[in-house]
Amino acid sequence: MSVLTLRERTRKTAAGASGGARRWSSRLTGVAFVLPAVALFLLMGVYTIASGLALSFAKWNGFTPRWIWVGVRNYLDLLYADPVLAAELRRAAGHTLQVMVAVPLLTVAIALPLAVALNSVGRLRAVFRTVYFLPYVTTGIAVYFAWRYVLEPDGAVNLLLRATGLGSLAQPQGFLGNPSTALPTLIVVLVWSSVPVATLLYLSGLQAIDPNLPEAAQLDGAAPRHVLRHVTWPLLRPITAAIVLLGIRDALHGFQVFLVMTRGGPGGHSDVLGLMAYRLSFFKGLAQTLGLASALGWLLFAAALLLTLVNARLLRAVR
Template sequence: MSGETIASDATRPTASGRAGGPGPRGGGQLPAVPERAERASRRARLREAAWGYAFVGPALVLFGVMGVYTIVYGFLLSFAEWNGFWPQWNWVGLDNYADLLWRSPVHAPAVREAGVNTLWVMIAVPLLTVAISFPLAVILNSARRMGGLLRSVYFLPYVTTGIAVYFAWQYILEPNGAINLLLRSVGLGSLEQPQGFLGNPDTALPTMIVVMVWSSVPVAMLLYLTGLQALDNSLLEAAQLDGAGWWRTQLSVVWPLLRPITAVIVLLNLRDSLQGFQVFLIMTNGGPGNSTNVLGLETYRLAFLAELAPTLGLASALGWLLFLAALVVALVNQRALRRVG
């Protein structure tokens, strides 16, 4: 009888919810090892996060000062009149935008002319870049010898683009430059430009478009070349077995497969054509007259070179109009990429 009592006492649950019996020291409760490990892991994660924020903090502060602050500052300035030296702004509301678009007899015509020139650049540069870079990529992809050398030669314009190259283009295109000399030497003196290709209002903008295409073709060509090397050769072989010639294969098989790359190239060139102005500033400064003035250069002129002060508010307003135009272009390109993807 006593043995049964002892057995039942041994199997009776204790206050801790476990079966009785010889338990651990300290009243039969196990030490909270998982809780200690969890607290230690939490402290380690907090310490790691603190170090991460410490390293990222300076970059965030710099972005906040140079990025967010300047964006908000420029947006507010677009609704004000200020010459950069006045102690206070003169709030004018939407007058700056109205003056740029239609109301001002001084600024509105210049903005419209710059907008037309920018539109021509946005149309011509992407089309010519695609028309030149795709055949070059096809030729390089089929080259059996000296392929690496040819790629380096064709990519050289992108590596060397900069202020020095733009000045070199100026020397080439001037009245006594290499282009006029070459035309005279081959008997095409009727095409020679006595004022230089950048001094004639009829040839200045087309010449600038050629320079921009020259600097944008290398990247586009490499993108096409990468896409060509990633194509499945079985598709090309199937087209050839069906009787398609070389031209038919390139136009009906290869070109449709590279449409996503074409969309990316067009977007990049549209962005550069809309917002870029460095090449125009260095080579022509918008001249002769305003024949090569673009919207980006007009913004720079209003901000730093305007004779009619104050125009910093106008420059900021035009900059935000350019931003909206670039946003629309990006949205249209995104929709186009979804269709061709």
């Protein structure tokens, strides 16, 4: 073997060792950057989830050093064993179901025509799109307080109804103080806040549709409503499924609007499951109800997971 060949092999071996060292150094550098985020996730994510799951099988008031293990008693109390809690849960579940059905349906019924109208507008499309999106970017708590002020007995809505000769529709105790109008009013507020995102989603979907498809249908004699129903609507079904899923998620887990505007009143007529879990966590802690709140949270998680799986199945079916 020549001296030149030995030198080449030595040089290649050294280059390979140097490249391997650089690769390991690069990997260690990447691990060093990722490790804090992973540690934070393990601490704030995995540990919190595991701790919450364990707490759902115990009773704790948030102050004593030890938990009282009760097994599945918390779940049984929520579902049927405790008459008071079970009745409260059924009432809140009924209200949550109404919100889950009404908000997505009304959002779709309002957002789709708005998106079609915006898509047909030329010069002022960006202006109208900004105006419709303002309710979403406005701070939620401030908006809810403004709504509560408008819906008071002497608020703008009652004043407007009386001024226009529709005083019979005014509510002397306010729209949020009347048990028959509190929940429908909150549903209207939720729809008002969810329409902007749905409108933009539909607008993006409309702009992605090949314009030759509706034009061909119109050339064949189809009316605009038939084009919307038989051409445009089927192509927007995946977006509709996503909007419905967002509405269901907000109905299951959202409670801010109910907390700020009614606190579940009057007389529990606007109570929902998310607000019930919040109340068990922070207002009845001395009664050792944190375990009940955690159990209710896991029931909500199971319901949300089931609905997500159903929605994913529907999405695959419409594609």
